[in-house]
Amino acid sequence: MKPxxxxxxxxxxxxLTTPRATNGRAPDVFRPGAWTPMRCWSDDDExxxxxxxxxxxxxxxxxxxxxxxxxxxAFDAGPYWRPLxxxxxxxxxxxxxxxxxxxxxxxxxxxxxxxxxxxKSVGGSTVHFAMVSLRFxxxxxxxRTTLGYGADWPLDxxxxxxxxxxxxxxxxxSGPVTYPWGPKRPRYPYRPHELNAAALVLAEGAEAxxxxxxxxxxxxxxxxxxxxxxxxxxxxxxxxxxxxxxxxVLLTWLPRALKAGAEIRDLAMVGRIEHDGxxxxxxxxxxxxxxxxxQRARNVVVAGYxxxxxxxxxxxxxxxFPDGLANSSGLVGKNLxxxxxxxxxxxxxxxxxxxxxxxxxALTEHxxxxxxxxxxxxxxAYMSQGPLPVAWSSVLAGQRGxxxxxxxxxxxxxxxxxxxxxxxxxxxxxxxxxxxxxxxDRYGLKIPxxxxxxxxxxxxxxxxxxxxMRVALEAAGARDIWDETDDTCHLxxxxxxxxxxxxxxxxxxxxxxxxxxxxxxxxxxxxxVGGVNPSLTIQAIACRTADRIKTLARRGEL
Amino acid sequence: MTTLVRPRTPEAVGVSTFGEWPAVAGGDxxxxxxxxxxxxxxxxxRDAAEERAGRTVHLGAGVLALxxxxxxxxxxxxxxxxxxxxxxxxxxxTLSLATNAPATFGxxxxxxxxxxxxxxxxxxxxxxxxxxxxxxxxxPGGLSWLNLFYAAPVGAPxxxxxxxxxxxxxxxxxxxxxxxxxxxxxxxLAATAAGGxxxxxxxxxxxxxxxxxxxxxxxxxxTIPPVAAGLLAAAALKPAPALRRAARVGLVATxxxxxxxxxxxxxxxSRNMGxxxxxxxxxxxxxxxxxxxxxxxLALIGLAALSLMEANDA
Numbered sequence: 102m103k104p105x106x107x108x109x110x111x112x113x114x115x116x117l118t119t120p121r122a123t124n125g126r127a128p129d130v131f132r133p134g135a136w137t138p139m140r141c142w143s144d145d146d147e148x149x150x151x152x153x154x155x156x157x158x159x160x161x162x163x164x165x166x167x168x169x170x171x172x173x174x175a176f177d178a179g180p181y182w183r184p185l186x187x188x189x190x191x192x193x194x195x196x197x198x199x200x201x202x203x204x205x206x207x208x209x210x211x212x213x214x215x216x217x218x219x220x221k222s223v224g225g226s227t228v229h230f231a232m233v234s235l236r237f238x239x240x241x242x243x244x245r246t247t248l249g250y251g252a253d254w255p256l257d258x259x260x261x262x263x264x265x266x267x268x269x270x271x272x273x274x275s276g277p278v279t280y281p282w283g284p285k286r287p288r289y290p291y292r293p294h295e296l297n298a299a300a301l302v303l304a305e306g307a308e309a310x311x312x313x314x315x316x317x318x319x320x321x322x323x324x325x326x327x328x329x330x331x332x333x334x335x336x337x338x339x340x341x342x343x344x345x346x347x348x349x350v351l352l353t354w355l356p357r358a359l360k361a362g363a364e365i366r367d368l369a370m371v372g373r374i375e376h377d378g379x380x381x382x383x384x385x386x387x388x389x390x391x392x393x394x395x396q397r398a399r400n401v402v403v404a405g406y407x408x409x410x411x412x413x414x415x416x417x418x419x420x421x422f423p424d425g426l427a428n429s430s431g432l433v434g435k436n437l438x439x440x441x442x443x444x445x446x447x448x449x450x451x452x453x454x455x456x457x458x459x460x461x462x463a464l465t466e467h468x469x470x471x472x473x474x475x476x477x478x479x480x481x482a483y484m485s486q487g488p489l490p491v492a493w494s495s496v497l498a499g500q501r502g503x504x505x506x507x508x509x510x511x512x513x514x515x516x517x518x519x520x521x522x523x524x525x526x527x528x529x530x531x532x533x534x535x536x537x538x539x540x541x542d543r544y545g546l547k548i549p550x551x552x553x554x555x556x557x558x559x560x561x562x563x564x565x566x567x568x569x570m571r572v573a574l575e576a577a578g579a580r581d582i583w584d585e586t587d588d589t590c591h592l593x594x595x596x597x598x599x600x601x602x603x604x605x606x607x608x609x610x611x612x613x614x615x616x617x618x619x620x621x622x623x624x625x626x627x628x629x630v631g632g633v634n635p636s637l638t639i640q641a642i643a644c645r646t647a648d649r650i651k652t653l654a655r656r657g658e659l
Numbered sequence: 660m661t662t663l664v665r666p667r668t669p670e671a672v673g674v675s676t677f678g679e680w681p682a683v684a685g686g687d688x689x690x691x692x693x694x695x696x697x698x699x700x701x702x703x704x705r706d707a708a709e710e711r712a713g714r715t716v717h718l719g720a721g722v723l724a725l726x727x728x729x730x731x732x733x734x735x736x737x738x739x740x741x742x743x744x745x746x747x748x749x750x751x752x753t754l755s756l757a758t759n760a761p762a763t764f765g766x767x768x769x770x771x772x773x774x775x776x777x778x779x780x781x782x783x784x785x786x787x788x789x790x791x792x793x794x795x796x797x798x799p800g801g802l803s804w805l806n807l808f809y810a811a812p813v814g815a816p817x818x819x820x821x822x823x824x825x826x827x828x829x830x831x832x833x834x835x836x837x838x839x840x841x842x843x844x845x846x847x848l849a850a851t852a853a854g855g856x857x858x859x860x861x862x863x864x865x866x867x868x869x870x871x872x873x874x875x876x877x878x879x880x881x882t883i884p885p886v887a888a889g890l891l892a893a894a895a896l897k898p899a900p901a902l903r904r905a906a907r908v909g910l911v912a913t914x915x916x917x918x919x920x921x922x923x924x925x926x927x928x929s930r931n932m933g934x935x936x937x938x939x940x941x942x943x944x945x946x947x948x949x950x951x952x953x954x955x956x957l958a959l960i961g962l963a964a965l966s967l968m969e970a971n972d973a
Contacts, residue, residue: 278804291871295809304799316805324870325930333932333944344932 116180120368128183131328140362144396148172151385151398153371156225157639158623159404160350165647167361174364179221181367188343192491195340198229205538209554217590223367224351232320234274235633236265244629250478251629255600255609264641272348273326276318282470291323299455300463300485302519306573312467320348334458372546374417382619402620407592410625411535412549427613434535438630439589441525445570447579448517460487469632477561479526480632486520500585521570526632527559596625610649708970709836715963716829721759722956723822728752729949737943751783773830781823787816808869814862818953821855845968849895852961856888859953887913891961914958920951
């Protein structure tokens with residue numbers, strides 16, 4: 102456009118097209134229009150850590166490493182949002198938060214990448230996660246030894262318990278005064294939220310069946326904290342909280358990271374990790390502002406979640422590592438695990454308006470902690486639900502097969518519908534994997550092919566959960582109950598950690614066995630997934646990794 | 660027992676109730692009063708103190724009623740008055756306020772009417788306790804932290820019951836400032852005000868626990884009023900001047916907490932989404948702005964009780 106004389110053209114503030122974190126400043130996410138100073142590094146500076154991804158793993162790690170005095174540059178392919186200004190109460194508009202780049206899905210149960218398993222934002226998918234913040238059952242860290250399935254983690258649950266605490270404090274989790282399951286844990290920093298009607302239905306069903314239930318520990322505030330107000334129960338949590346009550350990585354770890362001197366580069370897609378002749382990483386090649394650049398780094402951390410992490414490692418194949426980086430075990434991309442996300446829905450006579458408040462205000466972990474009466478390995482939690490209208494109509498159309506007048510009629514019952522949904526543990530299988538397709542994306546990078554199929558154990562778990570939740574919903578007084586049999590959430594396990602380089606990609610410190618200055622720090626490292634949402638565990642692992650890196654650096658073993 | 664309606668003493672009006680004895684009426688510098696004159700003077704002073712104490716109890720009961728009126732209006736409006744009985748505390752507190760307020764300035768309606776209004780306030784408060792307990796108990800989880808936090812506040816109607824009770828006390832003090840319901844007036848008031856302070860502090864403790872004590876000032880109402888209550892109760896049991904002085908200091912501090920609490924709660928309201936610009940919602944969502952003056956009302960009654968004890972011991 103030709104500039105008009107006397108009128109200054111302002112640069113675009115579209116965060117989807119123009120990076121915001123540049124020129125020594127980053128958005129101040131707490132104050133409209135404000136900026137916060139940011140230390141900037143040049144591509145030629147050899148920084149201590151180049152971190153790929155700023156979600157639960159990368160964001161937490163960037164913060165801790167910067168606070169420990171390391172020079173850190175964190176890259177994210179997504180935009181740097183200002184939630185107070187950029188987020189609206191509109192499901193279609195807010196789909197801008199999801200990673201919807203081209204991917205190929207196949208297998209017996211092809212996944213649907215998008216709203217509930219990935220994110221493309223600074224802060225990662227925590228910008229739109231449902232905030233459910235649960236600890237693993239301790240036995241899951243030694244699932245093979247204690248429960249007879251899956252694999253043992255190289256981590257001790259007692260050590261993880263201290264890191265869980267650190268994350269819960271950082272996110273100011275609002276949770277129940279006492280938690281009914283597992284070993285004693287410190288009180289959550291903030292008190293639980295008031296239950297909405299949908300959560301009360303879960304509670305009524307659980308009480309009728311004689312099993313414990315609880316208010317869900319959530320990463321949204323029940324009282325003010327800093328510049329974040331308490332939750333106002335808009336219920337738009339999973340399309341991005343526009344009030345800043347949600348304690349996402351964008352609002353918690355990253356402002357601290359910036360303060361400690363980390364640099365965050367938004368709209369920066371890392372396409373390749375380079376290495377030298379000795380087989381050590383030398384930095385990352387990334388695309389930003391229309392061109393490819395190279396950031397030198399002493400260490401590279403991959404934290405792109407379970408699809409993008411193996412994709413980057415595989416896309417970084419070289420003459421020295423023809424199968425991709427960190428892949429001498431052949432396990433990069435393998436053992437992709439989802440979590441089952443089936444639901445039972447019904448109608449209540451009374452008005453429920455399930456969409457008010459955070460979607461999962463109550464839960465039961467009964468079948469995570471009870472081992473009798475199961476014909477499957479693993480466990481599941483189930484939670485109350487509050488789907489937003491477009492999402493709900495999609496479920497009715499896609500899963501229940503309603504269309505036309507039938508769909509319109511069913512939507513009339515929106516205020517009365519109620520549901521219970523699981524987060525169920527699926528088994529690791531090598532056939533479920535992320536590989537590279539021949540097609541390339543707009544950056545010229547090979548796109549991922551995601552292959553997924555349930556195993557018999559997964560199907561038995563799903564059948565058990567659907568039958569149990571149906572009884573619970575009936576006991577609470579629901580009618581017209583039906584099963585949503587096909588949904589999954591959360592992705593983990595494509596660069597698993599372990600004790601043995603032959604059967605794992607990284608060690609307990611998330612350090613690649615094959616390349617001592619390459620690290621993986623996200624849900625990819627999970628050997629098993631458990632029956633709870635993974636974000637708290639990912640952040641706890643990141644905190645532990647940061648502490649281990651500090652220790653190793655002190656010993657000169659980095 | 661003789662019931663004596665004492666004459667009002669103009670000298671007493673406008674003098675602080677915070678422990679200062681009013682100037683003795685009459686007498687000039689050169690005149691040395693005789694025994695009879697001294698007795699009359701002491702009687703007058705005592706009368707003034709008792710009169711003032713009675714009015715202060717009315718004031719305290721009125722402040723309590725105002726706090727209940729505003730608080731229950733706000734909270735029951737928030738609850739959409741879904742049960743018709745939710746109007747009762749508004750009506751009752753309004754009547755209690757309407758009778759206590761004029762009495763604070765010496766104007767009194769007929770005693771039986773006053774007594775009836777205060778008795779109704781007390782009865783509404785007690786009934787409210789029952790309603791609120793029922794509301795808590797009927798929810799899944801029963802008597803749980805979650806329901807104590809978010810169901811009807813278990814202790815709130817207690818303030819209305821107390822307002823009614825103290826209003827009745829004040830009415831009766833006008834007839835006999837030495838005894839109430841057969842008990843020594845000052846001590847009974849002190850004991851019940853102390854109990855009221857403990858109950859109110861417990862309610863604040865519960866709700867501030869719900870707020871995770873995220874602001875250190877939230878500890879004030881659960882520390883200062885209980886200490887003051889303890890000192891007041893001790894002063895009721897043991898007539899030691901030092902105890903009374905300490906109780907007075909504690910009660911003044913408690914009154915200050917009640918006043919400052921409004922400011923703190925307004926600050927809390929401002930920290931909700933949209934701040935004061937979103938006042939219509941945040942007043943309902945944030946900490947209850949009208950609640951803290953309950954401490955002021957109870958502290959005033961405690962101070963009046965101390966004055967009565969002093970006057971009656973004189």
